[in-house]
Amino acid sequence: MNGLLRLYPAAWRDRYLDEVSDLLAERPPSLRDRFDLVAGAADAWIHPQVAAKPSEEDESIMRPVGAAALFVIGGVLWIAGGVVQATAPYGVEGYKESNGVMIVIAGVLLTAVGAVGRAWSAHASPAFRRCAKAMLGFALVMLAPWPILIIGFYGYVVAVVGFGLLLAGSGRLAGLLLAIGALVATSFNTENTMAFAAVPLGLAWIAVGAVGAVRRRSMNPAPAGT
């Protein structure tokens, strides 16, 4: 499959992928054609002309709107935690002192639960499930005392990068924001204003949740080959 066709919604690809792939094999795309495909993908998301098949409706253990709510609330907590921590006064030891980290951990747990809930479907790819399970596992590790919780934090962030890239690879562009947000979050530091690095990931989770709530169908990347 031409990589640009992955940018299109799953329902569009189900309907047109074979034809367009054949066309592109017959006539390799010029640079202008590539831009045209990207614009076409944006149009297909904004003005969908192809309805999703009933089989694509939710089959996960968690309803799309439930997971979307967890992603949005979790994203808000990521932002709130980062802002609270970054704007807290410096204590006597020269570090920021607040409960912002606890708020971030709550955001980590909610988003991880949402991810597992959405990924636990017969149609989800094994890689997607693994990322979701890793997120939840590392989120639980974050409940351990310092410094073990750091392992949980970085493990969670790496798993979110994978989760986001899998979403992006299956045409959910918000997944790309999630992967980028998670990479930025690796700079998160509770001791100074770098706690603001939590904000982009929070915004990305809200974007993923908003897309899921609007579309209200499975956001699970299908197994390879479909």
Place this chain on the structure above:
Amino acid sequence: MNEPLSQLGRFAEPSLYILVSLSGGPRHGYAIMTDVEEMTGSPLGPGTLYGALARLERRGLIEALEPEDRRRPYRLTALGATTLRAQLAHLPGFLRTGLERLGGDLG
């Protein structure tokens, strides 16, 4: 329902080209693309082509036939033919007005 193509926004012009192409018989995407390029001198991009095909199909102006390998031909429906006639009927007057204002004629 005979919805004017102008409602298709930026896909209106490509859609007209596609309908004209299919008025000559069923064609698949690549054949439409080359036919339009021969008619207009400029190719339709693949994203534009399938954006327009999806809109035309959804509005019942064209219909997809059974795939031949991975190619799926499309053909004009009766509604599509009616719509195309209505669109083309406007063009001579439009052309005449333009040429008159330029001081030319239709030859």
